[in-house]
Amino acid sequence: MYNKVFLLGRLGKDPETFYTQQGSKVVKFNFATTEYYNQKEQTEWHNIVVFGKIADSCAQYLQKGSLVFIEGKLHTRKWQDNQGNNRYTTEIIAQSVKFLTPKNQTGTNEPEDSQEDDAPF
Numbered sequence: 001m002y003n004k005v006f007l008l009g010r011l012g013k014d015p016e017t018f019y020t021q022q023g024s025k026v027v028k029f030n031f032a033t034t035e036y037y038n039q040k041e042q043t044e045w046h047n048i049v050v051f052g053k054i055a056d057s058c059a060q061y062l063q064k065g066s067l068v069f070i071e072g073k074l075h076t077r078k079w080q081d082n083q084g085n086n087r088y089t090t091e092i093i094a095q096s097v098k099f100l101t102p103k104n105q106t107g108t109n110e111p112e113d114s115q116e117d118d119a120p121f
Contacts, residue, residue: 003073005092007046008100009033011066017059027055029062031070031092047091048072054097061099071096 015029027050034043048070050058062068072094081087 005070005072005074007031007033007070007072007092009046009068009070011062011064011068012045013064015058015062017055024051025055025059026051027058029058031068047089048094049075049091050094050097054094058094058097062097065101067100069098069100070094 009032012030012032015027018026018028020026029048031046031048032043033046034041036042070092072092074090075093076088076090079087079089
């Protein structure tokens, strides 16, 4: 069995940083991919989650509009809303993030590539 996702697109807003109960950094952001069919544009939004060292790089260098290539896997998370109803969220756990936005567009010295193999899933 195989669970692998490759995406090329742009961040819809600045990344958000969270911490696990154990104190590990988690970075989340929404991410748009756009396809064209018969001269019509179709945009899909994805929830991206990044852990560990790669999360540090993403928090430091990414911002709304950044162009990135993501390699990861799909993960569905179950949670309960305020009324106690079960809800499900499908996210992409990023294992590699390649920063593609030119330096002159962000004003930062972005690393070219960030990879990590120790996501907690």
